[in-house]
Amino acid sequence: MIVAEGLHKAFNTKTGRIQAVQDVSFRAEDGRITGLLGPNGAGKTTTMRMLYTLMSPDQGRVTVDGIDANEDAAGVRRRLGVLPDARGVYKRLTARENIAYFGELHGLDAGTIAQRTEALSRALDMADILDRQTDGFSQGQRTKTAIARALVHDPRNVILDEPTNGLDVMTTRAMRRFLHGLRDEGRCVIFSSHIMQEVAALCDHIVIIAKGTVMAAGSADELRAQAGESNLEDAFVKLIGTEEGLHA
């Protein structure tokens, strides 16, 4: 379970101080897919980075399975599987070597790594690319490799930044099945997207983020009721207050 409480984060840029995230709070329960939905530049990636301890919040705190990220960042990271916005698979290594490298960094032994690689390869349908160097992989193949790499240590909590970005329809459907599989195993899955249909199709709980703060949260039905709109798309637009940046 991942809990964000009152997260704030600001950056200094050339044009001045930008408040990227302002008072973001939500709970992502185990056995549920929590979707962070918001337009581009809404603060989703910054929020995610604070969740996986790459950034520390100016204010507020993150707890993962009850562990405070400020106190035990390494402990939190051990419980997280992270697919960052930047996939960054190593081009000159094979997919299998990419996965094994992260397994070793998580302190797994060779036997466990081989076993996990086998399981993930089956779940993600990547047996045919496992022993190829990732140079020349398609976007989908790279994403699969990055996801397998992120989940090699069998984490209870999974954070995925726009996992379906740039994937074709078939791969997207396979990815959805895979995420549902993770949920059904009782894991806590957080998933960010700027594509409304994506979030609606996948998520049990939706957190709408815009302008760096939480605009609304709840299931798809609850959000529709909250906005007083029968159409989900209209509900989103109403809740965010603008159509800007939201891909329909």
Add this chain to the structure above:
Amino acid sequence: MSILSTLFTVMRKELRDLSRDRRTLALTLLMGPLLYPILILGMGKLAESRVKSQIDQPLEIPTIGAEHAPNLVRFLAAQGLNATQAPKDLDQAIGDQRIDVALRISDTFEERWREGRPALVEILQDSTRRAADVPTARLKAALQTYNGQVGTLRLMARGIDAQVARPLDVATQDMASAEAKQGMMLSMLLPLLLTITSFLGGAYLVMDTTAGERERQSLEPLLATPAKRSAIVSGKIAAACMVGIASLVLTLVAFKLSAQLSDSSVGRQLNMGLGSMLQMLLVMLPMLLIGTSLLTFLSAASKSMKEAQSHMTWLMLLPMLPSYALLVYPLKSVLWQYAIPFLSQNQMLLKVIRHEHISPTVWAIYLGANLGLAALLWFAAVRRYQQERLAISG
């Protein structure tokens, strides 16, 4: 997961990654070993043949006023210095380097010679030109010999023992060891080449694993693992050091092999024993650590590979500084110089090349100071890796 096993994991991965990039690996490892021996042996050969041809072969000395001193001209010819007609634009010719050295015998030579007063002969040369050194020295020596001979004869003609006019008998005894003399050429180049190899030998790998990894956006997932950042940095530094050591060993082996194939005197000096080679490796080890740590620190602060590479210009200059500094300000052996990076490598390598004994005190100062600096730079690199903005690519 212990720090050490993370370090080895990261190092193994970086080395494997590099080994897949065959061309870069070959350039990194083989460029020095192939290029440096050719450079050193070739320059040695050139220098040797220049000195040989200028010493043994007869030289033509353009002479003005040769008709005023036929005896002197004959004497010079006997020494292999043949007077020739000087061109009209003699000054210009020396300036243009068409003529190395020339002689002017003054118009009043005959007259003053007959009166037994000093007669003027002038050597014309450009003292800033190395090529003129040997011919000028030969001409000077010949004139001095003639001077001495005629002077002695004149005194004898007046019934005076020539010894009276020589109150001092000045002789120079060269205390430099034979090896030190031979090593002149080597002492200029070898320390510089070895220092550059160890200081910047792993540069590509370091930049690629830090600035490059950041640019390819693989640093963020890497830093999201529970692996300790200090261990990740150390693993990357260790990988670059392995490449650096390999390239140093190959360079030394290449020197050894080419020395055995060459018959020049530079070749003979390069023929180092195993002990010397091991000492050189030990001397270069701290430099390797300093170089890779400094580069890691700089690369981690760079936004892109391009920015990291632009540091190379001033980094290349650092190893050359002591050579130039020593040229204008030669240092005596003082202990503090073994604590100054770059200068100390230069001095330590010179000692090894000259087969001088290196005392334990010097070793202690050298290793202490340089490894201390390496540790400091390593710590700075680790601190950079702890920074939040490092992980954020783009």
